[in-house]
Amino acid sequence: MYRNQNTSVFEKPSLVIIGNGMATGRLLDEILERTPGQYQITVIGKEPYGSYNRIMLSSVLAGETTIDGIIQKTPQWYKDNQIEFISGTNVSHIDSENKKLILQNSQNHESLEEQKIISYDELVLAVGSRSAKIPAKNQNVKGLFNFRDIKDTEQIQSFANQASALKGEDKKALVIGGGLLGLEAAYGLAISGVKVTLIHRNQWLLNRQLDQVSGAMLQNIMAAKNIDFILGHEVAQFTSNTNKEGENVLSGAELTNGETITAEMAVIATGITPNKELAVSANIITERAIVVNDFMQTSNRYISALGECCQHKNSTFGLVDPIWSQCKSLAERLCLGRLSAFKNAPVPTKLKVSGVQLFSAGVVESSDTTQTFVITDQKSSIYRKIITKNDIIVGVVLFGDVSSGMVYFEMMQNKQKILHAMPELLIGHEFMAIEAENKDERSEAA
Incomplete structure (x- = not known):
């Protein structure tokens, strides 16, 4: 069974956090600020990086910053704060009755047999979300990407650079989705030299945050950044060709109005779907996401959840401000036993695109x-x-x-x-x- 080797903290209660995104990074800050030595903390993350600023991925795509520039907590930071960091692995199952986790094989440890099971006293699910699916046909093609993490960003950059070098011209890309994520992805690609066509099923951009007049103004400014728009339609199916290696490679898309667009790559950025599967395996109550009370506690008293994977009073979350408030509420309860209720206050919308206010x-x-x-x-x-x-x-x-x-x-x-x-x-x-x-x-x- 996996245990931290620091015997001086062996008797401390074990706090295990699954997921290592921005929510976990902020929760760790809140815990260390209150009671830095209270728990033996273990963080399990599927990515091989420390906690990083996911909001800045569009800036990485645009070449305005680097991967190193958005890392907020390096592996050394975890060591310095006596936090066990297990990266590059997933939790396959939660045994909530015995308060144990079953890990998939990790590449970061030599003795896998001893480290497949981790015990916990308190467990936090901060497993985030994944890209929402679209109903378009023929999505199993090379050149089709999501835009959620560092790996996605690096793959998009690499694919665009390779194709441009081979053809001696700019890459043509489709971005599916005219919300915040889609606009930031389109901007990042356009700034990097890619010719972008953004497809949005509604009649104007950011239709949940803007009215038609301001949406049209936003479109005009984005159009000046080498971005074309097709609004009011969706992708019916992606088209593809077979390359010399026998791979099925994206060649474009056919829209619901019958129009066909050529492109060598496409980025799907239509929203997010909360990751709730682990909670389901632990018999925790879920609806659209993992249901929590005012203090971020699930239906299991020893398991909490926060961030994009949780649901509070029928609301789910994708913005920073409410998630930061969740972290404070959870830290108050875990560290000090204080019941400080999370309140989902309204948050104003802003867009991280240069020249757009x-x-x-x-x-x-x-x-x-x-x-x-x-x-x-x-x-x-x-x-x-x-x-x-x-x-x-x-x-x-x-x-x-x-x-x-x-x-x-x-x-x-x-x-x-x-x-x-x-x-x-x-x-x-x-x-x-x-x-x-x-x-x-x-x-x-x-």
Whole structure:
């Protein structure tokens, strides 16, 4: 049976974390900040790297940073903090009744027979998610990629570089999905010299975060970055040819409207599917994801979950802010026995694309019960939209100038009454501040 060899911590309760993504990295920081010597901690990760900033993968793809530049915790960091780090392996099964894990063979240990089983006192599932599938036919072809981790990013880069070198021209790529991940993948490829066509089934980009006007503005700016768009359609099937090696290689895609596009590579970035299979094997309650309570505890009292793999009050998670809050709640309970409830607060949307400034929070479309205030400057690509209900902001969409975004967001969070200040507020919170000063001066003069 696997045990940490540091006998000085042998009697400590064992905390095992499955998964080594950003959620685990943050949870470790929270634990070490509170009670650094309380647990014998073991982290099991399927990737051969320490915890890294997955958000920056699009920047790696664009050549704006490197793999080393996004690593947040190196193997040495785990050693320095007396954390056992088992990389390059998966957990195949959880025996929750006996509080044991069964590992797949690991390449990082010599005696595999002794290290197939790990015991735990507390277990955390931070196993993340995988790329959501699309219904297109003929997906078992070379040149079709997901965009979730370092391996995906390196494979995309390598494939694009090899094809460009052989043909002496830029690679043609398809990106499937016009959400945040798809746009960042398209931008990364375009900046690296790939000619990109982005296919999105909805009528405008970021349709969950933007309205049609701001979505069109975003499309215009992205189009200037060597990206073409096909909106309102999906891929019906991928087309392929057989190369000299006898491999089935991507040649393009046929869309649901019958149109055919040629491409040598395609990246699927249509969303994520939470990884819940391990929890199912442990008889833990799951729905879309692993169900947790307000304190990140699953239906098994000794097993917790957080990050993209968990579900709290019917919500799943893909953004950093709520996951960071989950880490704090879990660390409070594990380290100090404090029940600090996780609350899934709204999070504004931003896009990590150079030259694009957008901010979105709350509802983005008007209804019969709301009022909408808009300023549009098409020439400068500036758009401001504030939606109110009962004199309280319930939605904000900003494009081009987002300087007032967080002010609006805080007003929305605090349910602050805006009274009759909307014209000035829509122009910008700075104008409101100037008006307030002028009113004070006029009052003093009177």
